Amino acid sequence: MATQTAPPPKPRSPFRWTRWLIYAILLASTAFYLLPVYLILLTSFKQYTDIDLYRMWQPPPLFNLPDCTNAFIFCFDSFYEAWFGSPAVIGMGQAFINSVITTVPSTVISTLLGSLNGYILSKWKFKYADVVFPLVLFGMFIPYQSILIPLTLTLRAMGLYASLAGLNFVHIVYSIPIAALIFRNYYATIPNEMVEAARIDGGNIFSIYRHIILPLSPPAIVVVLIWQFTNIWNDFIFAVTIAQNQNQPMTVALNNIAGSFTVQWNVQMAAAFLTALPTLLVYIVLGRYFLRGLLAGSLKG
Amino acid sequence: MTTTWEKNWEKIVGFLFILPSLIAISVFVYGFIGWTSWVSVSNWTRGAAPNYTYGGFDAYARLMGVGERYAAGIDARRFSSSLRNVIGFTLLFLVSCILIGFFLAALLDRHIVGEGFFRSLFLFPMAISFIVTGLAWRWLFTPGDPNLGTVGVNRIFENLGLGFIRPNWASDVVYHIPANSGLGELLNGVGLGWLASPSFGLSLGVITLTIAAMWQLSGYTMALYLAGLRGISDDLREAARVDGASEWQIYRYIIIPLLKPVTLSVVVILAHISLKIYDLVVAMGGVGQGFVKDVPAYNMWETTFEQARFSAGAAIGVILLILISLLIVPYLTISMRQQEER
Numbered sequence: 001m002a003t004q005t006a007p008p009p010k011p012r013s014p015f016r017w018t019r020w021l022i023y024a025i026l027l028a029s030t031a032f033y034l035l036p037v038y039l040i041l042l043t044s045f046k047q048y049t050d051i052d053l054y055r056m057w058q059p060p061p062l063f064n065l066p067d068c069t070n071a072f073i074f075c076f077d078s079f080y081e082a083w084f085g086s087p088a089v090i091g092m093g094q095a096f097i098n099s100v101i102t103t104v105p106s107t108v109i110s111t112l113l114g115s116l117n118g119y120i121l122s123k124w125k126f127k128y129a130d131v132v133f134p135l136v137l138f139g140m141f142i143p144y145q146s147i148l149i150p151l152t153l154t155l156r157a158m159g160l161y162a163s164l165a166g167l168n169f170v171h172i173v174y175s176i177p178i179a180a181l182i183f184r185n186y187y188a189t190i191p192n193e194m195v196e197a198a199r200i201d202g203g204n205i206f207s208i209y210r211h212i213i214l215p216l217s218p219p220a221i222v223v224v225l226i227w228q229f230t231n232i233w234n235d236f237i238f239a240v241t242i243a244q245n246q247n248q249p250m251t252v253a254l255n256n257i258a259g260s261f262t263v264q265w266n267v268q269m270a271a272a273f274l275t276a277l278p279t280l281l282v283y284i285v286l287g288r289y290f291l292r293g294l295l296a297g298s299l300k301g
Numbered sequence: 302m303t304t305t306w307e308k309n310w311e312k313i314v315g316f317l318f319i320l321p322s323l324i325a326i327s328v329f330v331y332g333f334i335g336w337t338s339w340v341s342v343s344n345w346t347r348g349a350a351p352n353y354t355y356g357g358f359d360a361y362a363r364l365m366g367v368g369e370r371y372a373a374g375i376d377a378r379r380f381s382s383s384l385r386n387v388i389g390f391t392l393l394f395l396v397s398c399i400l401i402g403f404f405l406a407a408l409l410d411r412h413i414v415g416e417g418f419f420r421s422l423f424l425f426p427m428a429i430s431f432i433v434t435g436l437a438w439r440w441l442f443t444p445g446d447p448n449l450g451t452v453g454v455n456r457i458f459e460n461l462g463l464g465f466i467r468p469n470w471a472s473d474v475v476y477h478i479p480a481n482s483g484l485g486e487l488l489n490g491v492g493l494g495w496l497a498s499p500s501f502g503l504s505l506g507v508i509t510l511t512i513a514a515m516w517q518l519s520g521y522t523m524a525l526y527l528a529g530l531r532g533i534s535d536d537l538r539e540a541a542r543v544d545g546a547s548e549w550q551i552y553r554y555i556i557i558p559l560l561k562p563v564t565l566s567v568v569v570i571l572a573h574i575s576l577k578i579y580d581l582v583v584a585m586g587g588v589g590q591g592f593v594k595d596v597p598a599y600n601m602w603e604t605t606f607e608q609a610r611f612s613a614g615a616a617i618g619v620i621l622l623i624l625i626s627l628l629i630v631p632y633l634t635i636s637m638r639q640q641e642e643r
Contacts, residue, residue: 029405033422035457036516037438043440049583054450057457067410086627117322124315130641132323134633139330141629143577147333147621149340153351154333173329176322205311232429236580241606251432255583258436265440272433275633283428287421291524297557 043269046076049268078270080258089260090246092274094251099233099278100236101164102249106171107228113172116177119213121180122187123195124205134183139178144237150240162244168241171232178231179224186220187213216281222289230279334622341615348609360616376613381500383588383595389503390596391575393511394518398571399564401515402522407552409523410530420527423520431517435584438513442470442585471506473590477502506594514581518574522567529563530556569632576625597621 043051046060047068053148058210064272068075085091112295120126122135144151160166198208236251243252254268254275261267326405344356362368366377394588405423409416426434445452455467478485485497495501533556541551549613579598582588588595588603597617605614 007340021415022411026405026408030336030419030422033520034425034433036441039441040433040437053445053452054439056440056452091397107623113322117319120315120319124312126312126316126319130637134637135331136323136326136628139326141573141623141625142330142334143468143598143618143621144339145577145579145614147329147597148602148619149605149611150333150336151329155358169569173325176326180322191598205314234432236430236432237602239581241602251430251580254432258584268436269440272436276433279430280425283425287424288609291420291424 006071009070011213020045030165032232040269040276043266044078044273046266047075047077048264050264051264066102078264078266079274081261081264081267082271082274083258086260087252089256090248092173092250092253092255092257092271094246095250095262096246096274098164098243098247098253099249099251102167102171102239105234106168106232107225109168110172110175110179111221113176114148114183115217115221116188116209117176117180118220120183120207121184123190123192123213134224137177139174139179140181148237148241148258155242161242162245162247166242167238167247167249170238171235174238175228177230179228182224182227183217183220186217186223190216219289222286223242226282226286232286233279316450337615337618341612341619343612345611346613347611351611352431354458356612360612360633361620363613364616364620373476377593379600380594380597382592383597383600385500385502386504386507386592386594386599387576387578387596388577390507390510390514393503393508393516394575395568395571397515398519398522399567401519402567403526403560405519405523406526406530409527416522420524423523425520426517427521429517430516431492431578431580432584434513434517434583438509438516438560439585444469444471468505470509470590472505473593475499475502475504475591504589506589510578510585512577513585514578518571522571525563525567526560529560533559565632569628572628573625577621595636597624602633 003229042059043056044094050060062073068077070080083091083093122127123159136224155161155166155170158166158169160169194212195208198212203211233249234251235249236255239249239252242297244248246255254271257271258268339353340351341360342356342358343352343353345352346356346360363371363374363376364380366372366381367375371377405419409419443452443453445455450456450585451464453468458464458466476498478488478501480486480494480497484499485494487493488496537555538551542557546554577598578596579602582594582596582599585594588599593608598621601614601617602620604610604617
């Protein structure tokens with residue numbers, strides 16, 4: 001065939017119809033992935049008087065906002081109500097603080113612990129370490145429904161039930177497997193010869209961690225921090241079981257607002273937007289590492 | 302050189318460092334699983350005060366509808382409905398995520414302008430809580446009053462000229478193969494008549510859950526496949542092309558077989574998420590009329606923490622754990638063996 005002697009077709013030739021088809025499909029998919037976000041944004045900038053199921057795809061009125069108390073181009077009344085809540089449910093403002101207190105310490109501590117565990121499991125394998133590791137890993141796959149009853153009883157006995165410290169404790173314990181996995185897989189890529197060489201130079205288990213492993217760790221640390229932050233921020237099952245009233249983090253508060261402001265779904269959507277914002281910002285700013293973290297979660301490292 | 306004694310000493314120190322984590326896992330995972338299992342066979346049927354005396358497998362009998370007394374009970378009806386839903390949901394969710402994820406990855410692998418943009422865009426739902434996702438999709442699937450106009454996604458179909466697609470997403474109908482249809486009689490003829498019953502049906506509620514979950518995780522599937530595709534060298538495809546293979550044949554005989562490990566990971570990760578799905582059901586309005594959207598994880602939480610029926614809740618938790626273990630234990634065994642071989 002004549003084309004076989006010709007140079008291979010340029011990958012970026014934009015004039016073939018298949019290229020157009022590919023872009024058409026990608027743009028249609030873009031519309032699908034943006035659809036719920038569009039609805040959330042559209043609705044959260046509407047006022048109560050403008051929300052109507054049969055006009056749900058109409059944009060909110062701009063500039064002309066006679067009944068709106070918090071307006072600047074858009075109406076921010078929904079956000080105001082979502083932020084302060086009602087006598088029946090806590091607002092997203094309080095819930096935001098609860099989420100930060102739940103997420104930040106849990107994330108930092110579980111990352112430190114994961115680094116240490118991963119180091120021991122990859123460079124200081126004790127007898128049966130390869131048997132123990134999959135048994136630890138199993139912990140990240142269990143449905144938490146199978147441990148919730150003993151967990152609530154134990155937390156009550158420890159005086160941690162219905163407290164944010166209790167949530168911190170639970171998140172740290174149940175993230176041991178995933179943090180250990182990511183660090184262990186990452187440290188496995190550091191050649192054992194480096195550790196051996198350091199031992200010959202008189203290094204011990206601590207100095208090797210401090211001077212060799214830790215300086216090489218930042219990529220894995222960032223991955224685990226992001227992974228843990230999104231997972232703990234988005235957790236619902238532990239939060240709804242353990243946190244009570246004033247302690248609720250954003251996911252639970254959002255669910256309560258959805259149950260309480262049943263008709264005012266502009267408030268629901270504003271609360272949903274506020275709940276999603278922190279993890280979305282982390283994703284936008286640190287997306288590259290986020291992707292790496294996701295891939296690390298596939299057990300393949 | 303370090304002596305054996307020194308090396309052993311350091312190993313002991315290392316073990317001491319990891320010991321608290323190991324103890325935590327053995328108590329909070331394995332100990333608690335044992336504890337829950339005991340609750341499920343105890344006499345702690347109702348109320349907040351634990352009663353740990355042995356009471357037999359009554360909770361399981363109720364859920365499974367064993368014996369005449371329990372066969373028509375509400376517990377059995379609810380549990381079989383929740384099992385049917387979670388299995389249907391898992392299968393639909395897996396198939397749709399794998400097809401869409403692989404398809405999008407294959408498209409993005411073809412030197413697309415703006416690849417980074419599309420990749421981030423398909424992936425961002427992964428960063429969002431199921432509660433947010435569920436709430437947004439719940440409104441997209443609002444039924445509305447057909448006399449007043451179409452709402453949500455049905456309105457979008459209408460504007461796209463697909464107005465004939467306007468299901469009542471909140472309906473409590475469970476679609477299944479009718480027993481008196483041709484297919485139903487055929488199945489009956491080969492001894493599979495039980496497939497043509499509501500026990501193997503699917504409700505629109507389960508479809509709405511699937512679409513919302515697929516929106517959230519198909520981009521993630523795409524990312525895993527894209528990473529896999531990037532690991533396949535261009536030389537291999539080029540060689541196949543020179544040998545006269547069509548693009549379709551290259552995918553069928555080279556790329557898809559090479560991506561098998563990725564598919565295995567995808568299946569395990571997605572299935573363990575979907576089998577324990579809970580928050581999405583909460584955010585999408587609960588179990589629905591006749592439990593058409595119920596799942597075991599939701600069933601367990603409501604039974605335990607709202608109805609205070611602890612042995613029944615514990616039994617559901619144990620069954621859910623067994624269901625997931627059937628998937629996870631072989632997977633962990635295989636991947637650990639592969640790691641040893643390497």
